[in-house]
Each structure stands twice: as C-alpha cells, then as structure tokens.
Amino acid sequence: MKVVQRLMMVLAVVWLAGCSSTGGSKDGVAVEDRVDSGMDAGAADATTSGVDGYGDLTIESLSDPNSPLAQRVIYFAFDSSEVAEQDRPLVEAHAAFLAANPTVKVNVEGHTDERGSREYNIGLGDRRAQAIRRMLEFQGVAPNQITVVSYGEEKPAVEGHDESAWSMNRRVELVYVGH
C-alpha cells in the first residue's frame, strides 16, 4: 500500500514538473485524478463539430501537422495588438477546439520585438495576449481554460536586430498545457 502511495506521489511530482503552470495541489492523489480526467479522458471522447469548414478537431489534432491546430502562432504589426483578418479563422479553430474540450488548458503567451523599454513591452505583450484571450472566450472557451502570460521582449523566437527578426517576434503563442 505504502509503495503504491509513494509511486503515485512520484508520478504526481513528475507530472507537475513537466507542467509547472498548474499549481496549488498539495495532494498527490488529487493531482492523479486531474491527470485521469484531463488529457487521457479528453483523448477518449473529445470531438468537435467543425467550424468554418475545419472538420472535426480532436485531441489528436494537436499532434497532427496537417491540422489547423498545428499552427499556434499569431503575428502582429509594430506597437499593435490588432489580430489581422487573415489570422481570425486560425484563432477561431483553436477556440472551437477548446470550447469542445473544456478540460484542455491553454497558455496564451504574448511577445514583442526588442525595440523600446522592456516593461512597456511586457504591457504590449499582455495586450496582444488579452486580444486573443477575448476572441477565445467570445467563441465559448471557458475563462478557466486560459492563462495569459506576457514575456514582452524576453523570449524572442528569432535572435536578430532587424525587421526580419522583429516581425517573427511580435507574436502570441498558444501553448497547450501538457502537449
């Protein structure tokens, strides 16, 4: 019995370490439950009705490079948090998937290019991430599925000091927790 308990604690700890945005569970058993009712259960029964012709998006779509869900980065213009018209269907596909899979959680990470002050850029990255969060929620995603984090200019996708790097760094990344 003791061995089983200990094993479960170890599993919980390993899972927590891989998934550090989930916090607060003091009890290994509770964390185990979350794993069960979370990703595994979701994989068994998650299907969505297609939105805008995307077809069915299941949990497997997350690892399908041909799925619209494989595209998880939305780019922005300089000092702007406006989602471009051509990116809206992409955000809507993620929204439809998340709305149909309420146990799946997503981190919405806002980023900027390196120009200007670092803390203002944290504000700008937050504003970009909030714009995506609002779109997701408007499409029926529950607020508790979404965590917004702004990294400002601290985590560039591309190192470099010109527009070709900057345009790749002004972005929001959708990071599925545990995927």
Added chain:
Amino acid sequence: MKKIAFSLFYLFVCLPWQARAALTIEITQGLDGAVPVAVVPFGAGAGSYAPPEDVSAIIAADLARSGRFAPVPVQNLIGRPVEISQVRFQDWRTLGVENLVIGKVEPFGSGQYRVQFRLFDVYRGRQITGYSLPAPAAGLRYIAHRISDIIYEALTGEPGAFATRIAYVISENVKGKKTYQLQLADSDGYNPRTLLSSVQPLMSPAWSPDGAKLAYVSFEKRRAGVFMQDIASGKREELSAFAGINGAPSWSPDGRSLAVTLSRDGNPEIYSMRLDDRSLKRLTNGPAIDTEPVWSPDGRSIVFTSDRGGSPQLYRMPAQGGRAERITFEGSYNASADFSPDGKTLAMVHGENGKYRIATQDLQSGLLRVLSDGSLDESPSFAPNGSMIIYATEANRRGVLAAVSSDGRFRQRFSLQQGNVREPVWSPFEKHD
C-alpha cells in the same frame, strides 16, 4: 512544497571572486577638460609582504572613470614619494599636475591592513585632506573606492559614487539552453556575484533605498512574479503573484512601499503595495498601458509610462494616485524614466525615427537632451551622485552596458567576455559607519 524545492534548485549564491572583473570598462569618449592628477604608487610598510590589491592603481582608475580627472601614467611620474617629507612641490608643478596623491598600505594585525593617504594641492603646496583607514585584505578594493570618493568630493565639491554597486541581468546560451542571471558587481565591474540564476527570464531589478535588498521580476514559475531578495542572506519572498503582469517594481524613497504594474483587472495598471501588510492601492485606471512607475526622490509623485495619448509617453501623478499630467512631448516614444537624485531631471528611453536612445529632460524647463548614440539603448539609471547615467546598449551584436556623464560629454562601455548584459541599476550610496 515541490515549488519551493524547484525555486531553491534555481537559486544559488556564489562567493565573491576576489578581484575578478565581470565587466571590463573601456572609455569610448574622453573629456577635454579632465584635470591632470598624479596618483603615486602607494608604498608598503617596512619589510612587509605586498598587499593583495594595488590600491593606488584602483584609485587612479576610478578617477579616470569619472571623466573629470586625467591621472598621469605611472611611468611619467617624476618621483615616488611615500611620506610627506619626500614631496617636492616644485617638481610636480613642472609636470603640470594640480593635485598629488601619495600613500601607503601597511599590515596591521593578522590579515588586516591600514591604508594611509594624503591629497595635496600642488600649486599651494599644502595638504587638502588625508586619512588612515583600516581594512581586511578582502576589503582593500572597497577602501580604495572609499578613498576615491573622498578625493573626488574634496576636489569637485560633490560626493563620489565609486564605493557603490550595480545590479544587472545577464542572458547567455549554455549548451543551447538560455540561462538568465541576476548579478551584482562593484561600480568598476569587479567582484561580480550571482544573486539568482534561472532558465526563465529575470528582469527589472530595483534597489531598496537602503541598498540591502533588490526587488525583481522572475518568470521561474512560467508566469511573472515580483520577488524581494535580501542581498546579504540571499533570502527572498514572492510579493506579487497575480494573474497576468506582475512587473516594474519601484521602491518608495522611505522603503515602505513598492509601486508595481499588475494586469489582474484585465489591463496593465500601476498599484502601490505596502510592504508591511501587502495591501494594494490602485493608482491608475484606464484602457491604456500604464507601467514603469518611479517615485520622485521627495516621495510626493510618481512618473510612469502610458500610451493613453496614442504613443508611449511619460506622465506624472501624485503618489496617492489622481490626475496625471503628460510631461514628454518630443519624439514618438518616451519610456522607462529614472529620476536624478536631486529630483530635477528625468532620464528616459527616447525613440525618434526608429532609433531608441537615452535622453534627459529638465523638469523645470522641459529641455530634452539626447545623450547616447546607439539605436536600441534602454534602461537608464542614475549614479547616486547624479554624475553618470548607466544604460544598456549593443556593441558587436551583443548586449553591453554603457555609461554617459549627465552632461553627455563623457562615455564609457562595460563589456562581458560572453553573453548579453542588460538592465543595469546603480545602487544607492552605501551606508557608512
């Protein structure tokens, strides 16, 4: 429980490396009006072993770094007096130096030294000041900086800021993995110490007014948190862990409150947090980005960055919140303010025509002056005596630090051997005695 272990895993405090420079300083723009001064190599006591630090060389380097003085190269010195009886003022007059520094470093008990120095006015032929200061071997560099402060103040009438420190952030790729370090070094780049090391971004270090603590932002939990760390003990606590932004910490001059930016209510707003009970008071309210608060030295007002007028500009409001007035009007981008210690001038990041440079603005006249010449300059921080502004810039595609005199006439660069260094913040004066 796991979280604490995880944090501790990334937190380690290194012992200071004796006399090792993390940042090498290079003077990039000299000053025509620098006053020639002779710093004679200090003598050692009779029959004693050589002290572990070259005290007079440290003093000469400090004086050169200030931009106000031009120490005579050692090989050009016409004599090596150690005692006052060996000084012949007429010889030094012919060399054209106005001031002369002599001294000695003598052993004093076990592992202790006594440093004696005298500063002379060569033309009047008399001593301006002189002290005898005790120091442990490990404190000789610090005593040298203290002596530089005394000399600087005696000759300029303003306090020196050599016996101070700078905190900064380093990012480096270690085996393909990005690492971040919060470091602290003497104002000449020596004695670097790592206060915190993480694989997630660290940013926005801010000194407590007594110089004993640093507040900063860490993403070690994959979200932003504002932390406060005691420098001597390494003990730290998380002050702010709300959803969204926890950023831009700035201490009130009395050390009792921290202004921070939080977006817990859906938008970046400025709050002041009392450190005794952690109570929060919201100071701004609106759909704009309001961030980067800094307190005026008298504690009455807070200057911050806001894009409420369309582009990021600096605004000032009462420290309790209330109506804010815009104070910058030149250029499309003004952000990241720092007050001069006398409260009369603001340093800022000033963006115009795609270039981001360090500028100062006189608060009374509104006169703006661009001081740096990079294109991605940021994070200006005044020395505690107001003489210099340290900031982050780029050289050879790497992040380096630079300092410019507040009149813009003198510049120097601090470079690391590897990695990027940024977000310098100059400490307050050390508390003496």
